[in-house]
Amino acid sequence: MMNNKSATLIDGKRISDEYKKGLKVEIEQWMSKGNRAPCLKAILVGEDPASRTYVTKKMEASAMVGIDSETINLPSSISQEELMEKIVVLNQDKQVDGILVQLPLPKHIDERTICNTVDVDKDVDGFHITNIGKLALNMDTFIPCTVLAVLELIKCCNIETKGKTALICGRSKNIGLPLSMILHSDYRNELPGLEATTIMCHRNTPASELMRYAPTADILISATGVVGLIKPEMVKPGAVVIDVGLTRVQMADGKTKLVGDVEFEGASKVAGYITPVPGGVGPMTVAMLMKNTFKAAKHLAQ
Amino acid sequence: MMNNKSATLIDGKRISDEYKKGLKVEIEQWMSKGNRAPCLKAILVGEDPASRTYVTKKMEASAMVGIDSETINLPSSISQEELMEKIVVLNQDKQVDGILVQLPLPKHIDERTICNTVDVDKDVDGFHITNIGKLALNMDTFIPCTVLAVLELIKCCNIETKGKTALICGRSKNIGLPLSMILHSDYRNELPGLEATTIMCHRNTPASELMRYAPTADILISATGVVGLIKPEMVKPGAVVIDVGLTRVQMADGKTKLVGDVEFEGASKVAGYITPVPGGVGPMTVAMLMKNTFKAAKHLAQ
Numbered sequence: 001m002m003n004n005k006s007a008t009l010i011d012g013k014r015i016s017d018e019y020k021k022g023l024k025v026e027i028e029q030w031m032s033k034g035n036r037a038p039c040l041k042a043i044l045v046g047e048d049p050a051s052r053t054y055v056t057k058k059m060e061a062s063a064m065v066g067i068d069s070e071t072i073n074l075p076s077s078i079s080q081e082e083l084m085e086k087i088v089v090l091n092q093d094k095q096v097d098g099i100l101v102q103l104p105l106p107k108h109i110d111e112r113t114i115c116n117t118v119d120v121d122k123d124v125d126g127f128h129i130t131n132i133g134k135l136a137l138n139m140d141t142f143i144p145c146t147v148l149a150v151l152e153l154i155k156c157c158n159i160e161t162k163g164k165t166a167l168i169c170g171r172s173k174n175i176g177l178p179l180s181m182i183l184h185s186d187y188r189n190e191l192p193g194l195e196a197t198t199i200m201c202h203r204n205t206p207a208s209e210l211m212r213y214a215p216t217a218d219i220l221i222s223a224t225g226v227v228g229l230i231k232p233e234m235v236k237p238g239a240v241v242i243d244v245g246l247t248r249v250q251m252a253d254g255k256t257k258l259v260g261d262v263e264f265e266g267a268s269k270v271a272g273y274i275t276p277v278p279g280g281v282g283p284m285t286v287a288m289l290m291k292n293t294f295k296a297a298k299h300l301a302q
Numbered sequence: 303m304m305n306n307k308s309a310t311l312i313d314g315k316r317i318s319d320e321y322k323k324g325l326k327v328e329i330e331q332w333m334s335k336g337n338r339a340p341c342l343k344a345i346l347v348g349e350d351p352a353s354r355t356y357v358t359k360k361m362e363a364s365a366m367v368g369i370d371s372e373t374i375n376l377p378s379s380i381s382q383e384e385l386m387e388k389i390v391v392l393n394q395d396k397q398v399d400g401i402l403v404q405l406p407l408p409k410h411i412d413e414r415t416i417c418n419t420v421d422v423d424k425d426v427d428g429f430h431i432t433n434i435g436k437l438a439l440n441m442d443t444f445i446p447c448t449v450l451a452v453l454e455l456i457k458c459c460n461i462e463t464k465g466k467t468a469l470i471c472g473r474s475k476n477i478g479l480p481l482s483m484i485l486h487s488d489y490r491n492e493l494p495g496l497e498a499t500t501i502m503c504h505r506n507t508p509a510s511e512l513m514r515y516a517p518t519a520d521i522l523i524s525a526t527g528v529v530g531l532i533k534p535e536m537v538k539p540g541a542v543v544i545d546v547g548l549t550r551v552q553m554a555d556g557k558t559k560l561v562g563d564v565e566f567e568g569a570s571k572v573a574g575y576i577t578p579v580p581g582g583v584g585p586m587t588v589a590m591l592m593k594n595t596f597k598a599a600k601h602l603a604q
Contacts, residue, residue, distance in 0.1 A: 197503050
């Protein structure tokens with residue numbers, strides 16, 4: 001059943017660029033009706049270089065689509081109460097539509113408390129407990145950006161998901177869990193589901209069982225950070241393979257590079273569609289943050 | 303691989319009776335420290351006979367364990383606003399620990415709005431959106447009673463769930479979804495997960511795929527209301543089979559009886575453990591409502 005041609009590359013970079021171009025036009029049209037530009041505030045606590053890079057990309061994307069954005073840099077010594085006060089000020093500011101707090105936070109700050117402090121209607125990351133509850137109930141809400149990115153990339157493959165099988169590796173609360181909820185849900189909802197049978201695998205799924213189920217999946221999503229977890233023989237011929245993993249590894253020459261969970265070269269000979277790492281889910285995630293920010297702006301302008 | 307001996311019957315009636323006896327002692331001890339009896343208020347709107355039967359069973363169980371309970375009967379003509387006002391009064395009443403609104407409600411009332419009106423700390427059914435969000439995040443919360451019942455019955459089988467496969471038929475927001483969330487989750491949580499690989503099947507899972515996955519499941523849970531959905535050949539030898547279905551069917555002689563989703567006679571020759579219908583999950587669900595009410599009382603007394 002192996003085919004010899006390569007999978008279609010799901011070019012997240014190109015797709016996200018197109019998405020942002022479309023969004024830019026939409027935002028211009030919306031502003032031409034008298035609305036101010038959507039406004040996004042990112043809070044960055046401390047000096048983690050990876051976090052800084054992520055936030056910078058979000059600022060650049062904002063500029064590209066016409067969203068006013070600002071990064072609020074706070075020292076890692078900030079107390080939880082002080083951070084909460086900063087968020088409350090942004091919650092009350094009518095000029096602010098979207099608020100994101102870049103994770104992870106320093107150990108002395110409880111991330112759950114912080115996520116719940118962001119106003120439900122400005123929670124463009126979709127991490128507030130009420131928004132998670134809404135997502136579980138398939139109510140209209142802010143879907144976490146990485147989840148939206150995966151869904152958007154699946155949509156780009158233009159395949160039927162109803163009655164198909166989707167397997168998800170990784171049960172994180174921000175990615176694996178919400179993905180599984182949307183993938184298995186009924187399409188007749190405020191938040192339409194994808195009507196797939198879903199299989200949730202995780203660190204305690206024995207390798208033999210992953211090997212048993214993965215080749216039955218029409219859609220295979222890996223979000224574990226385990227480099228090389230998904231091998232070519234786990235991929236059903238023609239399947240859609242979405243790699244959410246992003247791990248920096250050191251090469252023999254001492255340089256580092258970013259790799260995903262999937263053995264790309266082999267898997268791309270079996271899959272029908274596959275995302276690269278980098279350049280797959282990552283750029284699409286940033287575009288989805290732009291989508292959520294514009295959604296927040298439209299809602300708050302009502 | 304078929305074995306010839308029958309599965310061990312998971313006698314929900316007996317297990318729930320024992321559970322209630324233990325709870326009665328716990329409540330007595332708690333009251334002997336000066337606490338008043340836990341108090342449960344059930345709201346029954348309209349005259350649906352099935353709903354009335356369920357509520358009556360809940361009142362009987364309350365009496366058995368030492369919980370003060372009352373059914374508040376309201377006419378089906380009540381407006382949503384009037385019903386909400388009744389709930390708000392109970393929310394504010396310090397003598398009330400648990401509030402349940404028997405579903406379904408008349409068509410002119412939005413069930414989601416009503417579920418969200420019940421105070422989060424008195425929501426013994428676990429239907430408030432914040433409690434659903436907490437459950438998704440494996441935070442301590444009120445777990446819906448049917449879900450708790452299934453978990454308790456699995457626990458009675460004394461089997462290891464970590465790394466095993468659990469298959470759930472039925473994606474309802476009150477049963478299938480929360481079950482799948484707890485079954486796949488990490489045990490190192492405020493709300494401990496069962497560490498199983500989980501497969502979620504539903505009405506759009508093709509019969510061929512259900513037939514492919516079901517016999518791989520160490521734990522097979524059906525909550526669909528589709529009579530006879532689970533056939534003996536779908537059961538892995540030795541598996542735990544939990545039947546949450548409850549459908550009233552008419553017999554040849556004109557009488558009616560309650561049946562589940564599982565072909566019990568055949569399946570019980572293959573399974574290791576199996577629940578009967580009736581007398582399996584049903585009585586355990588009522589016992590779990592008692593558990594949740596006592597939990598609410600202890601929390602509110604703090």
